[in-house]
Amino acid sequence: MEIDASTHQKVQKLLPWMLDATLSGAERSMVSEHLLQCAECRADLDWQRQVQSARPAMQAEPDVERAFAALSARLDPVVRSPRPRQGIVAWLHHVWHSLRPSPWQHWAMAAQCALIVGLGLVLFKAPPDAPGQFHALSATPSPAENAAAAGNVMVLFKPETPERELRRILQAHGAHIVDGPTVTDAYVLYLPPAGRDAALAALRRELAVALAEPLDGGAGR
Template sequence: MGDGVIHIRNDEHQALRELLPWFVTGQLDAVEQASLDVHVAGCAECQAEVRFQRRLEAEVARLPVDVEEGWSRMRLRLEADQPALEAARPARASARSAWLGWGIAATMALAAGAVALSSMRLPGAPAAGYHALGAAPVSEAGNVVVIFRPDTTEAQMRASLRAVGAQLVGGPTAADAYVLRVAPAGRTQALTTLRARSDIVLAQPVDSGAAP
């Protein structure tokens, strides 16, 4: 009889032990959570397992994912539809190191989500909707990417943005670039102004608009 009790306890232990990954991440329902709270408090084996799983969770979640190649293909796809995008890049940008290029590609793909969408076939979408995505003045999508010099102060960055009436949309990216939105009609002038500022390394258009 005593043997049977041990088996039952062992079965319960095994069943609860299987739930430990979700006990660690807090994804059990209240009943399961309460059962495990009680069990773990009195089970040294499960306590050790919880310690292990907490470390495992932290390390697995911390593993960075390398999607640069995927992003670069996205960029190529955008350029296939938007040749003006690449042609607009100034010579000083092309001389930069490869890592900067990858970062910009990722940033552009991020900022120009509207372009990404417009490059997809959207059966059933009204023609007006297709055009509205990239051109709507109320869109929050960025249309300029800038990289500031590393020693630029927050006040200088603010001054640059105000000089062209830009809003910060995103960033910093992996390449320390920022995505801005400026009035579409004034973007050419804004790019000229930004490029002339000493605290800005690079300023680029990032949607399907015309070259500056």
């Protein structure tokens, strides 16, 4: 059966409200009927449902500026110099604002919240720089091992990047995946400290790399 393009457009806009069960009877039956015919809308609805279930307990329309303020406050103990902190926050801003516009906005924002919480957790895995602690605890990994476990670079690949190409890029620059992909195809990578800055610059030159940002400031450690 042929899918009516204008119905498809309407349904795409209504999908978020389908999940919330806030559609009127007529809208609801239009969406239900269209979903039976349209695999794309079914997949989108399913994706939105997953995003919603993964969404942390926060307001449906989070205040962006407040979210970033809270995030940068949480980053303080880990990221010491102000420059990298700005880098990360600016990068998150960029990701946030480069999202597809409505009707996805509502859901994309929820997805971004999940990313931010994820990034916060990633950064929190790195202990604050307190050498005394490392020596006080016998089984504690070395600072270098900690850095490797936490990752030192965040990379955002372009969405159309094939997995084969992604693997080639990681191998070419000696990068290990620490975490990811997130909902926006971002990866937390570990680059060996010795060649970190050069590898970061090389990553940025890759066509498939939309963004590559250090997570631990300029100096490799």
